[in-house]
Amino acid sequence: MVSFENPGQIIDALERQQYVAESEFATAIYLLLKLHKPLLLEGPPGVGKTEIAIVLARLLNTELIRLQCYEGLDVNAAVYEWNYQKQLLGIKLQEGSGLSVEEKEKHIFGHDYLLERPLLRSIMATDQPPVLLIDELDRSDEEFEAFLLELLSAFQISIPEIGTIKAKHKPLVILTSNRTRELSDALKRRCLYHWIDYPDLEKEMRIVKKHLPGIEENLLKQVVHAVQQFRDRKLVKIPGVSETIDWAESLLALGYRDLNAASFDQTLGCILKSAEDINQVRAENVDVFI
Amino acid sequence: MKKQQAYATGSITESIVAFAQFSRSHGLNIGVEETQEALLSANYGLFMQRDLFKSALKSIFCHSPEECRIFEKLFLLYWDTNPVDMQEQNRKSSVIGVVEKKTNASLVMLGRGKFEEDSDEGKNISGSNETERLKKTDLSGLSSMETRTLEEIARKLFHQMSLRLRRRMKDSQRNGRINLRRTIRRSIGYGGEPLDLLRMSRHPKKTRLIVLLDVSGSMDKYSYFLLLFICALRENFKQLEAFIFSTSLIRISKALQRGSVNRVLAIISEQAENWSGGTRIGSSLQSFNEKYGRQLLNGSPTIIILSDGLDTGSPVLLTDELKKMHCRSKRIIWLNPLKGTRAYAPTARGMQAALSEVDDFLPAHNLNSLLELENMLAYAG
Numbered sequence: 001m002v003s004f005e006n007p008g009q010i011i012d013a014l015e016r017q018q019y020v021a022e023s024e025f026a027t028a029i030y031l032l033l034k035l036h037k038p039l040l041l042e043g044p045p046g047v048g049k050t051e052i053a054i055v056l057a058r059l060l061n062t063e064l065i066r067l068q069c070y071e072g073l074d075v076n077a078a079v080y081e082w083n084y085q086k087q088l089l090g091i092k093l094q095e096g097s098g099l100s101v102e103e104k105e106k107h108i109f110g111h112d113y114l115l116e117r118p119l120l121r122s123i124m125a126t127d128q129p130p131v132l133l134i135d136e137l138d139r140s141d142e143e144f145e146a147f148l149l150e151l152l153s154a155f156q157i158s159i160p161e162i163g164t165i166k167a168k169h170k171p172l173v174i175l176t177s178n179r180t181r182e183l184s185d186a187l188k189r190r191c192l193y194h195w196i197d198y199p200d201l202e203k204e205m206r207i208v209k210k211h212l213p214g215i216e217e218n219l220l221k222q223v224v225h226a227v228q229q230f231r232d233r234k235l236v237k238i239p240g241v242s243e244t245i246d247w248a249e250s251l252l253a254l255g256y257r258d259l260n261a262a263s264f265d266q267t268l269g270c271i272l273k274s275a276e277d278i279n280q281v282r283a284e285n286v287d288v289f290i
Numbered sequence: 291m292k293k294q295q296a297y298a299t300g301s302i303t304e305s306i307v308a309f310a311q312f313s314r315s316h317g318l319n320i321g322v323e324e325t326q327e328a329l330l331s332a333n334y335g336l337f338m339q340r341d342l343f344k345s346a347l348k349s350i351f352c353h354s355p356e357e358c359r360i361f362e363k364l365f366l367l368y369w370d371t372n373p374v375d376m377q378e379q380n381r382k383s384s385v386i387g388v389v390e391k392k393t394n395a396s397l398v399m400l401g402r403g404k405f406e407e408d409s410d411e412g413k414n415i416s417g418s419n420e421t422e423r424l425k426k427t428d429l430s431g432l433s434s435m436e437t438r439t440l441e442e443i444a445r446k447l448f449h450q451m452s453l454r455l456r457r458r459m460k461d462s463q464r465n466g467r468i469n470l471r472r473t474i475r476r477s478i479g480y481g482g483e484p485l486d487l488l489r490m491s492r493h494p495k496k497t498r499l500i501v502l503l504d505v506s507g508s509m510d511k512y513s514y515f516l517l518l519f520i521c522a523l524r525e526n527f528k529q530l531e532a533f534i535f536s537t538s539l540i541r542i543s544k545a546l547q548r549g550s551v552n553r554v555l556a557i558i559s560e561q562a563e564n565w566s567g568g569t570r571i572g573s574s575l576q577s578f579n580e581k582y583g584r585q586l587l588n589g590s591p592t593i594i595i596l597s598d599g600l601d602t603g604s605p606v607l608l609t610d611e612l613k614k615m616h617c618r619s620k621r622i623i624w625l626n627p628l629k630g631t632r633a634y635a636p637t638a639r640g641m642q643a644a645l646s647e648v649d650d651f652l653p654a655h656n657l658n659s660l661l662e663l664e665n666m667l668a669y670a671g
Contacts, residue, residue: 005335006335006336006342007336007342007345023341023342023345024341024345024348024349025345027336027342027345027346027349028345028346028349030334030336030346031327031331031346031349031350034330034331034334035327035330035331037327039349040353042354042355082470082471082474084470084471084474087474088474088477088482088484091474091477091478091481091482092482094482095481095482101478101479104478105475105478108474108478142528142529178585178588179585180585180586180588181529181531181586182354182543182544185319185353188319188353188354189319189321189323189324189353191353192349192350193348193349193352193353193354193358194349195355195358234580236584236614237584238584276614
C-alpha cells in the first residue's frame with residue numbers, strides 16, 4: 001500500500017488522479033490514513049464528496065466498498081443476509097442424510113450460505129484495508145446511524161449464528177452527508193470532519209481542465225465564470241462542479257469554441273436542472289453571464 | 291488557572307492540551323480522545339507548518355460548519371495573541387457573543403406577560419365537565435387561571451396522543467413480510483417444510499414533519515399552546531424540523547431536542563430580537579425555501595403551517611413560495627386558529643392566496659381541534 005509522509009504528497013498524488021484538493025482537505029485525508037479515524041465530509045451536492053473515496057481507493061490501490069444510504073436502509077441490506085433459497089435447498093438435500101437437527105442447522109448457517117453486504121465485506125478484507133464509502137448518511141434513519149456508531153468504534157460485527165467477526169484491517173471510512181438532517185453528536189465525535197464548499201473560480205477552472213485537458217482557455221474561463229454567476233443567484237438547484245464539467249463537455253461536443261448567446265441558450269439544460277431556474281436566468285441579460 | 295494563550299505555556303504538548311481545554315470551554319465538543327489525536331497529529335510532523343497544523347486541528351475538533359467558524363476565531367485568539375496586546379477581558383463573550391436570559395421577553399412574546407399579576411386568584415377548577423369545556427374553549431378567550439389548568443390538560447393529552455401514534459405503528463405487524471430467516475430456522479424441525487410462517491413487522495415508514503409556527507402579534511394568544519403541541523409532536527416524530535417566524539424565520543429544531551418547553555422558550559427569546567411585530571409570511575417562507583428548502587424538502591415531508599394568515603407582505607410572493615414547497619413535499623397542512631370562529635371565511639389576502647396550494651385547511655383554535663390532527667398524522671406516513 002502506498003504511504004504518505006505529509007499532506008503535500010497527498011495533494012500531488014490526488015492531482016495525478018485528476019482530483020484537485022487544497023491543503024486543508026489533504027490534511028484531513030492524511031489524518032484519516034494515519035489515525036484510522038472515519039472522515040465525515042459535508043457540503044452541497046456535486047462538489048466531489050463521493051469522488052474522493054473513489055479516487056482514494058484508486059490511489060491506494062485498494063478495494064472500494066460503497067454503501068449507498070436511503071430511507072429505510074436496514075441491517076439486512078447493509079451488513080449481511082442469509083441466502084434463504086439456498087438454505088431451503090440445503091435442508092431438502094440433507095433430508096435423507098440422517099444428520100441431527102443441530103448438525104443440519106450448523107450446516108445451513110455456515111459461511112457458504114451467508115450473503116455479505118457492504119459493511120460486513122469491509123471488515124472481512126484480508127490483505128489490506130479497503131476504502132469504505134458510506135454515501136449520503138443523512139438519508140438513513142436514526143436507528144441505522146446508531147448501529148453504525150457501534151461498527152465505527154469497534155470495527156466488529158456479531159452474527160448470532162456464527163459469532164463475532166473482527167476486522168483484521170480497519171477499513172478507511174469516508175462518510176458523506178448533504179445535511180438534510182443533522183447527524184447525531186455521538187457519530188460526529190467518532191469522525192474527523194471536513195466541509196467541502198463550492199470551489200472558487202480559479203480552482204474550478206483547474207478541476208474542469210483536469211477532466212477536459214483539450215478545452216481551450218477562453219471557453220474554460222467563460223464556462224466557469226458563468227457557473228460562478230449562477231451560484232450567486234437564488235436558484236432552486238445550484239449547479240455543482242460535476243455539472244460544470246458536463247456543460248463544458250457538451251459545448252465541446254457541439255463544437256463551440258466560445259460561449260455566445262446562441263450556444264448559451266442551446267445548452268442551458270446541461271447546467272440548470274429546473275424550469276424555474278432556466279426561466280430566471282433567461283429573464284436576465286445574457287451579457288451578465290458571458 | 292486555565293491557559294488562555296499559547297505563549298503562556300511551556301511546551302508544545304502543554305500548549306496543545308491547553309488549546310483543547312480552551313476550545314472546550316468555548317463550546318466545542320472536545321474530549322480526551324480528540325486531544326490525544328491532536329497530539330498524535332503533531333507527532334506526525336504536522337506541527338511544523340502552521341496552516342497544516344490548523345487544518346489538522348480543525349478536522350479533529352470541529353463537526354459542523356458553525357463549529358469551524360468558532361474554531362477559526364479560537365485558533366487566532368489562542369495561538370496568535372501577543373502578550374503585549376493582551377488585556378484582561380471575558381473571552382467567552384468576545385467569541386460567541388453575549389448570551390443572556392430574557393425569560394420575560396418570552397412571556398410577553400407569547401401573550402402571557404400579564405400572567406404574573408393575577409396568579410393569586412386561587413380558584414381551583416377541576417372535574418371532567420370542566421375539562422371538556424376547556425378543551426372546546428377558544429384559546430384566545432381563556433382567563434389566566436384557565437390557561438394554567440388547560441396547560442396541564444394539554445400536556446397530558448398531547449402526551450397520550452404521541453403514545454397512541456407510536457402504538458398504531460406497532461400494530462401493523464400482523465400483515466408484514468414473511469421473516470424468512472426465522473421461518474427457515476423453525477422449518478428445520480419439520481424436516482425443511484416451512485409450516486410456520488413467521489412474519490416480521492414492516493418498518494414503520496417515518497413521516498418527516500416540518501412545522502412552521504407563526505409567532506407574530508396576532509397569534510400571541512395561541513402560540514404558547516401551539517408550541518406545546520409541537521413539543522409533543524417531537525416526542526413521536528424524531529425527525530421533526532421546527533421553525534418559528536413573524537417577520538423573519540428562526541430554526542428551533544435544535545432547541546426542541548432539549549425537550550422541555552421552558553428551555554425552548556428561553557432559547558427562542560435569546561434569539562428573537564424584534565418580536566411580535568407584523569407578519570410577513572411570504573418572505574419568511576421564502577427564506578425557508580432558500581436556506582433550508584434544498585436540504586429539507588428532498589424526500590416527502592409533511593409540512594404543517596400554524597398561522598392565522600394575516601399577512602402584511604405580498605400575497606403573490608406567498609403563493610409562489612407555497613407552490614415551491616408544495617411540489618417538493620407530500621402535503622401541506624395549514625392550521626388556522628381563526629377558522630374556529632363561526633363566521634370566519636378566509637378573506638384575508640394572505641390566506642386567500644395560500645388556499646390554492648394547501649392540501650388541508652383546518653382549525654386550530656382549541657385543544658380538540660389540535661388533537662384531531664392525530665388521525666391525519668397517523669396515516670400520513
